[in-house]
Amino acid sequence: MDSSKTTMDYYKHLSLFWTDLIHLMSSKPQALTSTGPMRAFAANSKKVTTELIEINEDLMGFNQYLTEYYKQLANAWEVAQKKVNLKAPVVPQDVEQIEAFKRIWIDIFDNDFTELFDSKEFGENYGKLVSKELELTKHWNNIANVVLQSVNLPSKEEIDEVYKELHSLKKRVGKIELELKKREAKKNAK
């Protein structure tokens, strides 16, 4: 784990060093491409590279929680199956027996899995798994933002700003309208 982290840090540093250096070296001749999608190529490449490296780091964490998730499911399955074997040790021979066996199997499995999903261990691991998945989504969003900005389109944050402003304005207008309506209704009632 430690050595892979050191290797990761080394490659991260190496990549950032060269993208920074290329960015500094190429800043002047950039004038020719200053209005096209390639105008900030070096800076954008750096952002994308950083995101990709961090995606790898988060992917390791994600895999760790995903492995634990399936381990919990596999353990619950094993325990439930043992309980079924104890309760119904004989292989069912006719339709009625199959039906009874199926009922026992479903009841035990549903109970045991509900117990698992209801446990603190499952809740914690699942929360961390989703959190890591969100980290991955965040990196993906950041890469998309770089692409969007290179073609002069607003980033997610900029769009969010507009939504926030719009929401706030609508809320204010809505409250004023409702207040006016209530006053009008009171006036009419008099």
Next chain:
Amino acid sequence: MQSESKIDPKIIEEVLKFSKNVIDAPKLVSAPDEISLEVTPHDTVFELDKTRLLHYRSLTEKQHKTPLLISYALINRYHILDIQPEKSWVRNLLQQGFDIYMLDWGTPTSMDKYLDFDDYVNGYLDSAVEYIKNESSNEKISLQGYCTGATISTAYTALHPESVKNYIATAPVIDGWRDTTVISNLAKHMDVDKMVETIGNMPPEFMYYCFSVLKPFEQGIEKYVKFFKNIDNKKFVDNFLRVEKWLGDTPPIPGELFKQWIKDIYQDNLLIQNKMHIGGEHIDLKKIDMPTFTQIAVGDHLVSPECSMPLHYAIGSEDKTLRMYPTGHVGMIASSLSQKKVLPELGKWLAERS
């Protein structure tokens, strides 16, 4: 050879019959997409942003004076309250002479990610109540909330008691710490800030995951086996497909609303402790002082009885009724039990106060 002869011929017969049913299914039943979930005739009488206020057409000559507005949940859509004529909550109440309105929350888009509890309680619900008050010339109306819709309507009733004559809370999500369901366990361990910041609205797919861990084998396998076994039973199949279609259609939940709901209800449990604020206003459950009827399903695996029941004891009403029914979350509103027991009791209670 001997072991082969031991197989019960009935088993082979059952397997062959089941296979035939699976093959015949597309010829016998409609695709869920072809089924319309609009059952009882209604008109859209008011719209605000993406929300719609539906007014059901009366089925009786005489009606009770006070109209009833139903605030449906944030998960899935209002159709379950009118899923088919024989199991329709709405139709039953119309037949009992009530004037019924339903608030359809609509389908939020990315643009709506900042909608919060304040928008839903003091915006959409309040606007709908004001509209009904004006249209019906009533100073107060009756309000019913179902599931998370009851969390919203409980907050509304506490903030606007002057507009609510009777309050009905059906399987309300109130005390998150007491909730013993799998949903509450997942909610308690959720990094909801990061979730909303990263993906905005809560996507339906996340809801489907949460549903999939509730009785996973009964709901994920046995339910479909029963469906194919009963493929010739028109009534069973029709009901199954309608409920399946309803289950598979849940709108996204606006990010800010979801965040506040998870934090204030499940993680910090503010509502029942009288510590919740909406739009800067304090929610005091003691201000719910009108006649109140709380309906709880004993076998509810989405909102456990322990989560709903505290509402009955926390409100300020003197005229309050608590009823518990031996059914589940959906069974309470769309089953033969709801038609035979739940709705007649509610109708009687409401008629005496309408």
